[in-house]
Amino acid sequence: MTALNNQAKAGEEITILSVDAMGGDLGPDAVVAGLERAAFKNPHLGFILHGEIDQLKPLVARRTQLAARCDIRDAKRVVSMTDKPSQVMRQGKGTSMWSALESVRDGEATGCISCGNTGALMALSMIRLRKLPGVNRPAIAVLWPSRSPQGFNVMLDVGADIRADAEDLLQYAVMGAAYARNGLDVAKPRVGLLNVGTEEHKGRPELHQANALITEGAKFGTYKYHGFVEGGDIPKNLVDVIITDGFTGNIALKTGEGTASLIGDLLKEAFKFSFFSKIASLLAMSSLLRLGKRIDPRYVNGGVFLGLNGTVVKSHGSADATGIAAAVKLAFQLSQADFNNELATQLASTASEAQDTPNTQAEMINTGMDR
Amino acid sequence: MTALNNQAKAGEEITILSVDAMGGDLGPDAVVAGLERAAFKNPHLGFILHGEIDQLKPLVARRTQLAARCDIRDAKRVVSMTDKPSQVMRQGKGTSMWSALESVRDGEATGCISCGNTGALMALSMIRLRKLPGVNRPAIAVLWPSRSPQGFNVMLDVGADIRADAEDLLQYAVMGAAYARNGLDVAKPRVGLLNVGTEEHKGRPELHQANALITEGAKFGTYKYHGFVEGGDIPKNLVDVIITDGFTGNIALKTGEGTASLIGDLLKEAFKFSFFSKIASLLAMSSLLRLGKRIDPRYVNGGVFLGLNGTVVKSHGSADATGIAAAVKLAFQLSQADFNNELATQLASTASEAQDTPNTQAEMINTGMDR
Numbered sequence: 001m002t003a004l005n006n007q008a009k010a011g012e013e014i015t016i017l018s019v020d021a022m023g024g025d026l027g028p029d030a031v032v033a034g035l036e037r038a039a040f041k042n043p044h045l046g047f048i049l050h051g052e053i054d055q056l057k058p059l060v061a062r063r064t065q066l067a068a069r070c071d072i073r074d075a076k077r078v079v080s081m082t083d084k085p086s087q088v089m090r091q092g093k094g095t096s097m098w099s100a101l102e103s104v105r106d107g108e109a110t111g112c113i114s115c116g117n118t119g120a121l122m123a124l125s126m127i128r129l130r131k132l133p134g135v136n137r138p139a140i141a142v143l144w145p146s147r148s149p150q151g152f153n154v155m156l157d158v159g160a161d162i163r164a165d166a167e168d169l170l171q172y173a174v175m176g177a178a179y180a181r182n183g184l185d186v187a188k189p190r191v192g193l194l195n196v197g198t199e200e201h202k203g204r205p206e207l208h209q210a211n212a213l214i215t216e217g218a219k220f221g222t223y224k225y226h227g228f229v230e231g232g233d234i235p236k237n238l239v240d241v242i243i244t245d246g247f248t249g250n251i252a253l254k255t256g257e258g259t260a261s262l263i264g265d266l267l268k269e270a271f272k273f274s275f276f277s278k279i280a281s282l283l284a285m286s287s288l289l290r291l292g293k294r295i296d297p298r299y300v301n302g303g304v305f306l307g308l309n310g311t312v313v314k315s316h317g318s319a320d321a322t323g324i325a326a327a328v329k330l331a332f333q334l335s336q337a338d339f340n341n342e343l344a345t346q347l348a349s350t351a352s353e354a355q356d357t358p359n360t361q362a363e364m365i366n367t368g369m370d371r
Numbered sequence: 372m373t374a375l376n377n378q379a380k381a382g383e384e385i386t387i388l389s390v391d392a393m394g395g396d397l398g399p400d401a402v403v404a405g406l407e408r409a410a411f412k413n414p415h416l417g418f419i420l421h422g423e424i425d426q427l428k429p430l431v432a433r434r435t436q437l438a439a440r441c442d443i444r445d446a447k448r449v450v451s452m453t454d455k456p457s458q459v460m461r462q463g464k465g466t467s468m469w470s471a472l473e474s475v476r477d478g479e480a481t482g483c484i485s486c487g488n489t490g491a492l493m494a495l496s497m498i499r500l501r502k503l504p505g506v507n508r509p510a511i512a513v514l515w516p517s518r519s520p521q522g523f524n525v526m527l528d529v530g531a532d533i534r535a536d537a538e539d540l541l542q543y544a545v546m547g548a549a550y551a552r553n554g555l556d557v558a559k560p561r562v563g564l565l566n567v568g569t570e571e572h573k574g575r576p577e578l579h580q581a582n583a584l585i586t587e588g589a590k591f592g593t594y595k596y597h598g599f600v601e602g603g604d605i606p607k608n609l610v611d612v613i614i615t616d617g618f619t620g621n622i623a624l625k626t627g628e629g630t631a632s633l634i635g636d637l638l639k640e641a642f643k644f645s646f647f648s649k650i651a652s653l654l655a656m657s658s659l660l661r662l663g664k665r666i667d668p669r670y671v672n673g674g675v676f677l678g679l680n681g682t683v684v685k686s687h688g689s690a691d692a693t694g695i696a697a698a699v700k701l702a703f704q705l706s707q708a709d710f711n712n713e714l715a716t717q718l719a720s721t722a723s724e725a726q727d728t729p730n731t732q733a734e735m736i737n738t739g740m741d742r
Contacts (some may be wrong), residue, residue: 003408040382076711080579084572091643109396109509145633146633147633147636159567160460162567162574193562194622196530196617196621196622197531201455203533203618204533204618208383230621230622230625231621231622231623231624231625231626231627231628231629232625232626232632233629234626234629235629235630235633236629245621246567247567247574247575248618248619248622250567250602251565251567251602251615251619251622251623252602252622252626253601253602254601254602254603255603255605255623255626255627255630256602256626256627256629256630257602257603258602258603258604258605258606258607258627259606259626259627259630259631260634261606262516262517262518262606263634265518267638291598
């Protein structure tokens with residue numbers, strides 16, 4: 001990355017992110033537009049862009065500020081949204097996704113961003129970057145708009161693996177807390193375990209086991225354990241990190257998004273209803289835009305894969321330039337904080353005796369979500 | 372119920388509902404106020420009210436329209452929100468909840484309404500009313516505000532039992548469809564099975580099994596099977612009935628409610644922000660109230676217990692008069708439609724070979740939600 005580093009002024013450090021230009025719903029155009037926006041806001045960023053070079057070259061060239069800070073790597077093949085993760089693991093070489101991960105694996109870049117197929121990205125990340133020592137199941141974490149002072153809570157796993165046993169949930173607590181500390185500046189994150197009630201006898205046996213393990217793990221001081229929380233507590237100022245298995249987390253995440261989108265639609269209709277309400281919507285515009293920015297998924301775009309040797313940010317498949325820029329900002333923040341080194345140390349100290357179970361890989365590739 | 376029936380004019384049929392006056396967060400005052408509202412709107416209703424007679428008598432007496440159509444049955448004990456279902460099953464006799472169910476069991480009333488402890492109400496309903504023939508796990512169904520023409524979708528199970536195997540999910544499909552037909556007037560309801568993706572290979576093994584069973588069951592013509600749906604599809608005009616296990620359903624329900632409540636709070640703040648937005652909120656008031664009515668949980672109050680010999684409607688613990696009146700309306704509707712007889716016939720015809728498993732009762736009482 002000498003070309004990129006040469007662009008930075010003497011004494012300034014520049015963070016290089018590796019970006020998969022293909023595989024998103026809106027194509028490489030939206031990705032490049034997002035990078036330009038991020039580059040404009042942050043002079044300490046450089047990019048390695050992976051995809052079909054004939055398509056990418058003109059897109060980058062006409063954005064002068066970006067062009068000087070962006071290397072392009074040719075990758076002819078694209079992972080599609082319908083490709084099965086197992087298939088991509090066997091035949092993924094030569095795709096833009098694979099190539100983007102290689103830049104992190106080789107140490108050229110500190111983080112990778114893709115808006116492609118989630119299941120495939122997780123599967124490739126597992127085999128190319130490998131899991132952090134002691135991690136059994138990596139997880140996908142998202143930021144959830146909340147009443148907490150930092151404006152967001154962290155929730156994981158939202159879809160890396162449909163299963164999670166008690167040991168996995170303990171690791172999610174440690175990983176989620178590290179993310180809240182580094183990504184949201186919460187000194188000692190409050191952790192809650194998602195369940196159907198807050199009393200100790202509620203829920204499945206593995207949750208009771210996890211409850212005991214996470215209580216025990218809190219003595220290492222990296223998080224404060226609140227106990228069980230319910231679905232209604234996710235957006236509250238009660239905990240900063242909500243942990244659950246990937247099946248439940250994925251359904252909760254999509255249910256929350258679906259509810260927000262229904263209310264948004266109904267609100268638009270309500271404002272169209274009468275002459276007065278049309279005037280009202282004009283007057284209220286700036287307030288509504290501010291609210292929109294607070295809960296718009298594009299501004300909190302980016303699920304982070306936790307538990308791997310390297311930062312991987314999965315952007316929404318339908319992310320536009322705003323969404324891509326948000327994902328880049330997140331990857332930059334976590335690279336700055338040297339997040340993964342901190343995580344590895346903490347996982348090791350949380351007395352994790354979890355050994356890789358032989359069937360983990362097989363379960364993972366049957367899971368995935370396609371957002 | 373001769374006293375009640377005498378009140379009705381000759382030739383008019385009156386539907387008697389049994390109501391647990393105690394156990395809600397707002398006390399019997401809110402319950403009685405709700406009954407008055409329901410009685411005012413619907414001349415074909417009569418009530419048997421269960422609870423501490425000295426408390427209830429003056430509350431009912433000062434509402435003349437209600438007093439003539441309401442019998443009071445003394446029950447000194449109250450099931451509290453913190454009582455464990457297992458304990459209530461053993462020692463629940465003499466509580467207002469037990470007494471309210473007895474009126475349905477004895478045929479005095481066609482349905483029961485309570486805003487008390489959900490787990491306890493389900494446990495008592497199981498032992499006093501018993502399950503419909505062939506039903507393994509009864510379920511709790513709620514109405515979810517949606518884009519479907521009828522304005523709501525049905526979702527079950529939202530918390531009767533944390534587990535559901537493939538056979539149970541098939542029964543939920545049949546029961547949910549019957550509810551949509553009788554409660555929402557949907558001639559042939561579209562049914563979807565909640566999962567983390569819509570492709571056939573996604574999710575847990577029991578979901579693949581259920582997918583096959585429900586596809587097969589659709590040939591009886593009581594519902595149309597759509598296949599897997601995701602969390603974001605719950606409020607869409609895609610299916611009318613969403614089925615899932617009680618763990619996932621409970622978390623989805625509370626997550627949806629929590630999201631709606633966060634947006635409501637933020638909206639109120641947004642409108643307070645500036646002078647213009649304050650004027651705007653005044654102008655938009657009627658539109659916003661209309662929207663509020665559409666998604667306010669009080670208006671869609673009432674989870675229905677499906678799979679029992681008798682209609683049981685569980686109202687929100689925090690239900691006010693509006694909420695209670697909505698629950699009464701729902702119980703009335705389902706009594707009119709002779710819902711339970713239809714359900715029993717359909718369950719029998721859906722070739723259900725499911726036998727009661729010996730551990731069902733034990734699982735049930737460890738579950739419950741406390742809404």
